[in-house]
Amino acid sequence: MRTRAVVDLAVVRHNARTLAARATHGARQMAVVKADGYGHGAAAVARAALDAGAAWLGVATVAEGAQLRDAGVAAPILVLGPVAPGDADTAVARDLAVTVFARDDLPEALDRRAAAHGRAARVHLKVDTGMGRVGVHPRDAPDLADRLRSLPNLDLEGVFTHFATADEEDLSFARRQLARFREVLAALAARGVRPALRHAANTAATLALPDSHLDLVRNGIGIYGLWPSPVLRGAADLRPALRWEVRVAQVKEVASGTPLSYGATHVTRGRRRIATLPVGYGDGYPRALSNRGEVVVAGRRAPIVGRVCMDMTLVDVTGAPRVRAGDEAVLIGSQGAAEVSADAIAAWTGTINYEVTCAIGRRVPRVYR
Numbered sequence: 001m002r003t004r005a006v007v008d009l010a011v012v013r014h015n016a017r018t019l020a021a022r023a024t025h026g027a028r029q030m031a032v033v034k035a036d037g038y039g040h041g042a043a044a045v046a047r048a049a050l051d052a053g054a055a056w057l058g059v060a061t062v063a064e065g066a067q068l069r070d071a072g073v074a075a076p077i078l079v080l081g082p083v084a085p086g087d088a089d090t091a092v093a094r095d096l097a098v099t100v101f102a103r104d105d106l107p108e109a110l111d112r113r114a115a116a117h118g119r120a121a122r123v124h125l126k127v128d129t130g131m132g133r134v135g136v137h138p139r140d141a142p143d144l145a146d147r148l149r150s151l152p153n154l155d156l157e158g159v160f161t162h163f164a165t166a167d168e169e170d171l172s173f174a175r176r177q178l179a180r181f182r183e184v185l186a187a188l189a190a191r192g193v194r195p196a197l198r199h200a201a202n203t204a205a206t207l208a209l210p211d212s213h214l215d216l217v218r219n220g221i222g223i224y225g226l227w228p229s230p231v232l233r234g235a236a237d238l239r240p241a242l243r244w245e246v247r248v249a250q251v252k253e254v255a256s257g258t259p260l261s262y263g264a265t266h267v268t269r270g271r272r273r274i275a276t277l278p279v280g281y282g283d284g285y286p287r288a289l290s291n292r293g294e295v296v297v298a299g300r301r302a303p304i305v306g307r308v309c310m311d312m313t314l315v316d317v318t319g320a321p322r323v324r325a326g327d328e329a330v331l332i333g334s335q336g337a338a339e340v341s342a343d344a345i346a347a348w349t350g351t352i353n354y355e356v357t358c359a360i361g362r363r364v365p366r367v368y369r
């Protein structure tokens with residue numbers, strides 16, 4: 001195989017259990033598997049997390065939820081992102097809980113489709129306590145809840161919010177968000193609205209802000225064994241579940257002064273051994289790694305030389321004279337004592353580990369252990 005991403009589902013289960021064990025007051029766990037399980041494969045990760053005891057799954061879109069249903073997943077699924085009224089029918093038909101937050105006609109559309117299907121439409125009210133993206137203003141939450149309750153085929157089973165800074169050293173803003181959320185819960189309760197599932201915590205808050213656990217913690221990045229931010233590194237026994245491998249396609253000795261790859265941005269100094277890896281930005285391996293990143297091959301790190309191409313990348317393996325075509329190189333993961341993490345790629349390319357694994361392309365087969 002040219003390249004593949006190997007996902008260890010035993011590690012996913014371990015991570016899910018580790019995070020669930022941190023949840024206080026009996027809070028249940030939602031495994032967040034949007035964006036194809038942060039690039040790991042949504043259905044496989046969902047099954048592993050459910051095996052480990054997760055009660056819910058979170059996705060971003062109705063299509064993602066429907067794909068899980070197509071894969072035979074029967075567990076409760078919440079669509080965390082905005083849903084267009086035109087998707088209400090699919091949401092109800094596939095029994096996907098829907099996030100509502102605005103005064104659009106989505107609740108009425110859900111109510112009509114629920115009546116047609118003869119089942120309740122499950123909804124979770126999203127409150128914007130400080131993230132600034134979707135969510136009803138705290139002031140308007142009770143009126144929206146009243147409106148939802150007036151629709152006979154809606155089941156308001158949840159109310160939630162999302163933290164902007166729970167992964168930072170200074171948790172004061174996250175605490176203010178939590179306080180605002182508690183005020184909303186109290187205002188709803190004053191009108192007799194007490195949804196069964198109150199939720200706020202992402203992975204970072206699961207690790208750092210126990211007061212926020214409420215009825216459900218929503219764990220994404222930690223399930224995959226990655227840290228929400230450097231601040232939380234080592235805060236629990238989480239292990240990376242994904243290893244990205246590639247087979248060396250060719251190794252050649254080149255003379256000093258040899259230009260390499262598009263733009264000839266790297267010119268060798270001295271005789272070098274250059275390996276071609278059959279992977280590139282067409283696979284989601286960032287072009288920004290050109291002349292910056294490293295891979296692991298023959299148990300040591302080797303630098304990327306020249307520009308990363310759409311389908312190929314060159315690395316200097318002069319320090320590993322035994323490397324041959326067909327040998328394994330590791331783009332994310334370890335070999336012997338040497339490692340390249342998703343965090344390292346993120347640091348080289350100016351992003352976060354979330355984006356690195358989400359970007360791994362469809363052309364890279366996911367293989368499960």
Ligand SMILES: Cc1ncc(COP(=O)(O)O)c(C=O)c1O
Nearest residue numbers: 032080162202203218219220221
């Ligand atoms: C609404 C919501 N909840 C929970 C999560 C999971 O966050 P994390 O991956 O940091 O655990 C996300 C992911 O971005 C999200 O958008």
